[in-house]
Amino acid sequence: MSLQRLLHAIFLIALPLVVAAWGLSLFSAVLLVLLGLAWRQLIVLAALMNPPGGPEVVLETIQNSHFAEKGRWCLDRLGVDYVEKPWAGILGVFFKGRTVPMLTVRTGRTHASICESSEILRYLYGRYAAERPDRAAFLEPTPERLDWERRLDRYGAHLQIWVYHHLLRDPAACKSAWGAYSQRVPTWQRWTVLTLYPVFEWFIRKAFQPDEAHTAKAVERIEALLRDVETQLGDGRAHLLGGEAPDFTDITLASLSTLWAWPANFAGGRYDADRPGPDALPEGLQADRLEWRERYPLTSAHIDRLYAEERTVTGTDAREPAAD
Ligand SMILES: N[C@@H](CCC(=O)N[C@@H](CS)C(=O)NCC(=O)O)C(=O)O
Incomplete structure (x- = not known):
């Protein structure tokens, strides 16, 4: 939200208080309403007249989000020049009703925003396939790839129930996972998470219901x-769908699995300073993680290899994300 829109929103919220505090007449109240409408119209017209500034492509994320990593990785792999805006966890969905990743692109005189990682991938393919056919090939949405992506995205949602089952038992770990101690997240957001943590915890419990029974089903x-x-990987193939190079299903699998596989080079190493080592993860989470690594060795090796080959700091654009 621009500063003008923020000031206007504050004006609207404060309006009834102003009328009540000063005991204004009906006539004065109507004048104030007309002033609010005129102000709003000026904001709209000014936005149309002035070409929008700022970066052309922005990816809003939560640093540790596995769905955000999926979008981030695809942007990196395509070589798109973008700015990442890390948010503290939960604030976006709680106050704005939007999930991350959210991609915002400048479209002429306005901006367009897309949530849902799969929709972002469809946009990227449509936008870049003609311009960079070789680089964009991994995003081509074939029926088989789309079917796997749907299944993998559901797996990502089940992993959220599992991860919150463990994180909510360890508030310090949960706050850290939400970026409350990260210098890259704006200070006001970090303080909001620390102050309103009990409210957010209640919200997460309502949203994911990570109790024993529900978590067991998710697992x-x-x-x-x-x-x-x-x-699928048992026949010795190098990639999930048997292609010679990874495609977006491999990237989706690897990104979403980071919650348990905890590979090196997450986000191309951008957030290493804020990420605990696997040994510092909450106990229950660590136990499942070790069990799954042992039980699914081909999957674990595939994820590790993708991260080693594609997400090393030198192999990716490790720009500083914007924290405003
Ligand atoms: N189906 C969505 C799922 C996105 C999602 O659940 N994102 C989580 C983070 S992993 C989120 O936005 N949580 C709200 C928040 O923390 O603000 C997608 O593929 O993008």
């Missing part, structure tokens, strides 16, 4: 997917 589904991936 069943996670393991069913991991078994399928293990079978």
